[in-house]
Amino acid sequence: xxxxxxxxxxxxxxxxxxxxxxxxxxxxxxxxxxxxxxxxxxxxxxxxxxxxxxxxxxxxxxxxxxxxxxxxxxxxxxxxxxxxxxxxxxxxxxxxxxxxxxxxxxxxxxxxxxxxxxxxxxxxxxxxxxxxxxxxxxxxxxxxxxxxxxxxxxxxxxxxxxxxxxxxxxxxxxxxxxxxxxxxxxxxxxxxxxxxxxxxxxxxxxxxxxxxxxxxxxxxxxxxxxxxxxxxxxxxxxxxxxxxxxxxxxxxxxxxxxxxxxxxxxxxxxxxxxxxxxxxxxxxxxxxxxxxxxxxxxxxxxxxxxxxxxxxxxxxxxxxxxxxxxxxxxxxxxxxxxxxxxxxxxxxxxxxxxxxxxxxxxxxxxxx
Amino acid sequence: xxxxxxxxxxxxxxxxxxxxxxxxxxxxxxxxxxxxxxxxxxxxxxxxxxxxxxxxxxxxxxxxxxxxxxxxxxxxxxxxxxxxxxxxxxxxxxxxxxxxxxxxxxxxxxxxxxxxxxxxxxxxxxxxxxxxxxxxxxxxxxxxxxxxxxxxxxxxxxxxxxxxxxxxxx
Amino acid sequence: xxxxxxxxxxxxxxxxxxxxxxxxxxxxxxxxxxxxxxxxxxxxxxxxxxxxxxxxxxxxxxxxxxxxxxxxxxxxxxxxxxxxxxxxxxxxxxxxxxxxxxxxxxxxxxxxxxxxxxxxxxxxxxxxxxxxxxxxxxxxxxxxxxxxxxxxxxxxxx
Numbered sequence: 001x002x003x004x005x006x007x008x009x010x011x012x013x014x015x016x017x018x019x020x021x022x023x024x025x026x027x028x029x030x031x032x033x034x035x036x037x038x039x040x041x042x043x044x045x046x047x048x049x050x051x052x053x054x055x056x057x058x059x060x061x062x063x064x065x066x067x068x069x070x071x072x073x074x075x076x077x078x079x080x081x082x083x084x085x086x087x088x089x090x091x092x093x094x095x096x097x098x099x100x101x102x103x104x105x106x107x108x109x110x111x112x113x114x115x116x117x118x119x120x121x122x123x124x125x126x127x128x129x130x131x132x133x134x135x136x137x138x139x140x141x142x143x144x145x146x147x148x149x150x151x152x153x154x155x156x157x158x159x160x161x162x163x164x165x166x167x168x169x170x171x172x173x174x175x176x177x178x179x180x181x182x183x184x185x186x187x188x189x190x191x192x193x194x195x196x197x198x199x200x201x202x203x204x205x206x207x208x209x210x211x212x213x214x215x216x217x218x219x220x221x222x223x224x225x226x227x228x229x230x231x232x233x234x235x236x237x238x239x240x241x242x243x244x245x246x247x248x249x250x251x252x253x254x255x256x257x258x259x260x261x262x263x264x265x266x267x268x269x270x271x272x273x274x275x276x277x278x279x280x281x282x283x284x285x286x287x288x289x290x291x292x293x294x295x296x297x298x299x300x301x302x303x304x305x306x307x308x309x310x311x312x313x314x315x316x317x318x319x320x321x322x323x324x325x326x327x328x329x330x331x332x333x334x335x336x337x338x339x340x341x342x343x344x345x346x347x348x349x350x351x352x353x354x355x356x357x358x359x360x361x362x363x364x365x366x367x368x
Numbered sequence: 369x370x371x372x373x374x375x376x377x378x379x380x381x382x383x384x385x386x387x388x389x390x391x392x393x394x395x396x397x398x399x400x401x402x403x404x405x406x407x408x409x410x411x412x413x414x415x416x417x418x419x420x421x422x423x424x425x426x427x428x429x430x431x432x433x434x435x436x437x438x439x440x441x442x443x444x445x446x447x448x449x450x451x452x453x454x455x456x457x458x459x460x461x462x463x464x465x466x467x468x469x470x471x472x473x474x475x476x477x478x479x480x481x482x483x484x485x486x487x488x489x490x491x492x493x494x495x496x497x498x499x500x501x502x503x504x505x506x507x508x509x510x511x512x513x514x515x516x517x518x519x520x521x522x523x524x525x526x527x528x529x530x531x532x533x534x535x536x537x538x
Numbered sequence: 539x540x541x542x543x544x545x546x547x548x549x550x551x552x553x554x555x556x557x558x559x560x561x562x563x564x565x566x567x568x569x570x571x572x573x574x575x576x577x578x579x580x581x582x583x584x585x586x587x588x589x590x591x592x593x594x595x596x597x598x599x600x601x602x603x604x605x606x607x608x609x610x611x612x613x614x615x616x617x618x619x620x621x622x623x624x625x626x627x628x629x630x631x632x633x634x635x636x637x638x639x640x641x642x643x644x645x646x647x648x649x650x651x652x653x654x655x656x657x658x659x660x661x662x663x664x665x666x667x668x669x670x671x672x673x674x675x676x677x678x679x680x681x682x683x684x685x686x687x688x689x690x691x692x693x694x695x696x
Contacts, residue, residue: 015458018408018437022415023455043668044455045411051679052488055691067484070413086564114416133423140420151416151510213614216593216642227614234617292694301564302610302621304594315597315610328597330610338645364412367668454670487691490678491669 008036015044021118021356022363024337033348038341045367053327058084058158059291061327065314066152068329069365071114074100074107075307077156080327082237083303083316084158088289088296095283096160097239102173102276103143103155104238105269109180110139111308112262115360116187119259122357123200128190135183138176145169158294160286170277177270188263201255205343205355208253215342216335219310221359224261225253231306243275255358262360265308295322309333309360331365393531400443400469401524403432407442407462411449414476417510418448426513431520439465444523446516447500450478450485451493463500469530473519474502477509484509539587541566544618551585552578565619572624572633579622579639582611589613590620593636596646598654600681605631605656632657653679 013026023044029037049068053061062077069076078100085092117132140150147155147163155162191197207217212225222229228249232240248264250257298320304313310332317326336359344352406428410418422428422435436442439462451459463472474496477483482494496502503526506519539547545558545566555578556568570578582590590611599606605626612619624633635658637643645667647658652667655677666673675685 015455016409016462023411043670044452044458045450046452046454046491046668047450047485048489048491048678051490052485055488064484067413070416130424133420134425137420137423137425150420150512151413213591214641216640229614235619299561299563300567300608300621301562302595302619303564311594313594313610315595315608317599317601319601325601326597326599328595328608330595334645335642338642452670487689490675490685490688 006031018122021361024361024363024366026352028349028352030349035345035347035349035352038345038352040337040340042337042363042366045363047364047368049368050327050329053324055323057292057322058294058296058324061324062156062158063152063154065329066154067364068368069307069309069312069331069362070151071362072107072111072308073152074103074155075305075312077153078104078238079303079305079307079312079314080316081156081158082305083301083314084296086303087299087301087316087318088158088294090159090287090289092160093283093285093287094281095164096285096287098276098280099161099165099285100156101238101240101243102273102280103146103161105272105276106139106142106173108308109266109269110136112266113139115262115308119357119360120191122353123197125191125197128187131183131187131190135180138179142169142173142176145172157286158291159289160284162286164285170280173273173277177273180266181270184263184266192260198256200350200354201259201358203252204255204347204351205358206252206254207339207343211339211342212253215339217310217339218332218335219307220261220265221258221310221336223248224250224257226251231304231311235304237303237305242279243272245272255354258358258360262308293322295320304330307332309362309365310336312365329368331362331368333359333361333363333365336361337366396532397528397530401527404443404471404520404523404527405436405441406433407439407445407466408435408437409445409447409462411447411451411455412478414448414478414510417513417516418446418475421513421516426517428517428520431517431524433520439463440467442466443469444471444473445500446473446475447479447496448475450483451496451499452491453493454491456493456496456499459496460499469527471503471523471527472496472500473504473506473523475506475508475516475519476511477507480505480507539618544620547587548582548620552581559623562621565621567621567623569623569625572626575622575624576634576636576639579609579636582620582622583639587616588618589615590618591615591640593640593642593646596643596650598650598656598679600654600679602681604628605654607633607650607656609636626656630657631655632659634659635661637661653677655680 008029008031011028011030015023015025025041027039028035065076065080066073113132113136117129120128144150146165147153207225209226212222230247245268248261250261296318300317302315304311313330315328316324319325344355479496485492504519504523506515508515555574559567559569582588590613592612592614594610594612597608607624609622635647648667650656651658651664
């Protein structure tokens with residue numbers, strides 16, 4: 001191929017694109033089919049949530065945290081409510097803690113099912129999308145039975161949860177867990193040994209361990225690169241220290257490992273839900289605080305949890321009034337989009353799509 | 369397409385000419401309404417409900433609606449999600465790239481008038497109807513898939529009341 | 539080590555440069571002078587018992603009277619967590635970039651520059667980030683910012 005005069009050209013993988021998981025713009029400089037330089041441009045979904053939270057009471061901020069990360073809205077609400085309860089030193093009833101863990105783990109499974117469907121669709125397989133969303137409907141039915149909403153729940157309240165579960169919840173939840181456990185073999189059978197899938201994802205987008213730690217990458221992406229760190233075990237919050245579950249960890253750091261790791265995590269979450277259902281105590285579900293006049297003492301703290309995408313955190317500064325002084329939201333996708341140019345430069349454009357899909361990025365976490 | 373342009377003029381002169389145009393209208397409207405193809409467009413939370421509506425339980429395909437990835441092949445944009453001031457010119461550009469007849473469904477509170485981001489927000493467009501002309505508004509945050517399906521049925525009803533001579537002077 | 543042991547260890551190893559604050563409720567919070575920031579950050583990252591190699595988050599704060607920046611750090615190997623606070627002057631807020639020590643800081647500092655107006659020295663890429671391309675209305679996250687189409691949430695009568 002020497003002697004052929006080539007020229008680099010710029011391609012705009014624009015904000016509206018089926019594969020960019022929202023509104024992320026990637027300005028690609030290409031040499032033929034190879035990507036030479038990537039520049040992510042973000043801000044197309046900047047809804048100024050942090051400014052809005054400064055003019056709302058603490059109870060009014062919770063539905064806004066739902067929209068911060070809508071695929072796992074329970075985790076987003078929980079991280080805020082956890083920070084406020086620690087600042088104000090409120091003791092949450094036992095039954096509320098168990099219900100919170102059940103909802104958080106169900107939400108994690110729902111998010112991984114969407115990951116499964118959307119990643120497969122990006123790489124070209126359309127059937128897993130329908131399979132994943134079909135099982136997710138079982139989980140959404142459980143949420144709708146409890147709090148009435150399918151996507152943005154407003155379920156966690158400062159001091160507990162807003163509704164107790166109805167009596168049909170427990171048998172339906174056990175049945176949903178059983179069905180999802182059986183369907184996992186379908187999901188794996190479709191893609192794991194598929195030669196097209198292996199060719200598209202094995203050794204594609206390798207993220208070395210020290211690069212991952214330096215760029216603040218967390219969650220399944222970090223665990224697929226060999227670092228066995230999970231906030232549920234290393235820095236436990238809520239009642240996670242009472243449950244028995246493993247942390248899966250893989251060492252290659254490529255897209256195939258990231259995909260397999262999330263399927264392993266679904267299995268671990270199913271175990272946690274069964275243990276929580278078996279140990280659910282009786283009692284009340286909310287320690288009521290006055291939502292209009294709630295004034296936590298002055299102080300600041302950073303609360304973080306293990307979301308399905310990585311570490312999600314909220315830094316709250318309270319000055320003793322009914323409204324917070326500063327609410328800084330930290331989403332894991334922000335760091336993942338930042339590390340994308342380091343991981344996907346020098347590859348073909350199809351590999352860029354596969355890498356971006358398995359990083360599991362969601363744009364409201366990036367733009368807020 | 370010369371005959372289509374001249375047909376209303378000729379059928380005015382034919383006695384009972386309205387009947388010819390009405391039957392042609394019925395055929396065109398029926399075919400257009402039963403196969404409205406939507407653009408894969410989703411910005412925020414409503415996009416997940418749009419995906420769920422297209423999936424197995426609430427099926428879009430039974431109304432004849434399938435997704436297309438490019439606006440050149442789409443009939444309707446279901447604007448699902450918040451539109452910010454940074455994104456607004458791109459939405460207008462997508463709308464301009466569609467071929468007529470084209471429609472817009474505004475899904476969710478954010479596209480109707482800003483939704484939960486109306487107060488204290490410096491970067492959100494409060495409603496999309498000053499960027500693109502909207503045909504159907506669907507309120508909700510996010511609207512249930514059944515609401516979205518009803519909105520699409522309203523759009524089908526609206527399409528069935530149109531006549532092909534509407535698109536002449538545009 | 540526990541929270542108090544960690545506080546003593548850090549204050550002992552960086553004499554005079556750190557001051558523990560009472561307002562940090564859950565994890566230790568230290569205040570650092572802007573001129574000492576890089577030396578303190580280097581020690582925190584490289585010390586064998588600390589190894590704070592994971593930068594979680596950088597937040598800009600406007601309390602109405604003064605500007606602050608808060609760095610939230612974590613140690614993956616030793617399971618520790620602290621926060622560092624730097625107070626900036628109101629007239630000329632500027633701080634050194636820490637991206638040589640934690641490369642994750644690049645985008646966080648760019649965001650603080652854009653929304654608060656703090657000057658980050660030695661950053662290299664302070665360009666338009668989250669706001670619209672033709673934004674010319676100042677620094678929106680400051681408490682005294684206002685604009686003609688900015689509608690405040692009305693106070694409810696209780």
